[in-house]
Amino acid sequence: MPPAPTTADVFNAIAGPRRRQIVELLERRGALAVGTLVVTLGLPQPAVSKHLGVLRKVGVVAVIKQGKQRVYYLEAEKLKAVHDWVKAFEELWGHQLDRIKERAEHRAREQSESPAPLKPRKGQS
């Protein structure tokens, strides 16, 4: 039973710094062949190809075959999902945090659930 498929979504794709670097490069320089990324990142070519594979699988980048080269470019709409998700918390970081702490202390009164998944220790004597 796969309760939570961790991988293969946009959030996971941009979790790695290297992959974020690639995305930034593709944004600043428009569209780049693998070889250019290899030189720029200073990574071995297979590593770059694998990162590009992850980004491509989730649709953050796409490829054009240009002769023997593969030119990668950004598909920025896929990043919009991330943008939208974080945007939901935008209003929060405008408010002073102390209020949040107060709210935490206030609402803590209501926290008294009995988590069923807790197994009894071993049966008392």
Added chain:
Amino acid sequence: MPPAPTTADVFNAIAGPRRRQIVELLERRGALAVGTLVVTLGLPQPAVSKHLGVLRKVGVVAVIKQGKQRVYYLEAEKLKAVHDWVKAFEELWGHQLDRIKERAEHRAREQSESPAPLKPRKGQS
């Protein structure tokens, strides 16, 4: 040599769906004790505590000791980093993508670097 410390930043923290779920819950319901999260997520308590540990380590959540309970709340400013990063690509998903593809094909002319990290195959005769 750690060329790129993959872990322990905000991007990595929200990469897991479970952790994103926790963040969403804390936003919608304000501040929650671990037990509440355990019940809501249907995860065993240790798992929840570990996820909270990851989020806390990067500062996305914080804790208040409330009696025996630990009440967690959001520190939304940490999410701002993600917001800012994605925002840099905001303008891109407003433009039609065909132009980007054209641009890719256009710029592909300039892609002719010689990746040094490529080892010669076996030495030609």
Added chain:
DNA sequence: TTGACATATTCCCATATGGGAATATATGAG
């Protein structure tokens, strides 16, 4: 003190990951 409750920590295991090394595939040149 002891005991119950709430949470954290540790150990274990299966899987995913990044990068290195080697090899395979594809495409163009001749």
Added chain:
DNA sequence: CTCATATATTCCCATATGGGAATATGTCAA
């Protein structure tokens, strides 16, 4: 066809990860 270039794929290894199970820590009540 063969060869070289450009990239992708595979194998391997060390490390990280999520979740289960068990245990430890902390805090309150009596």
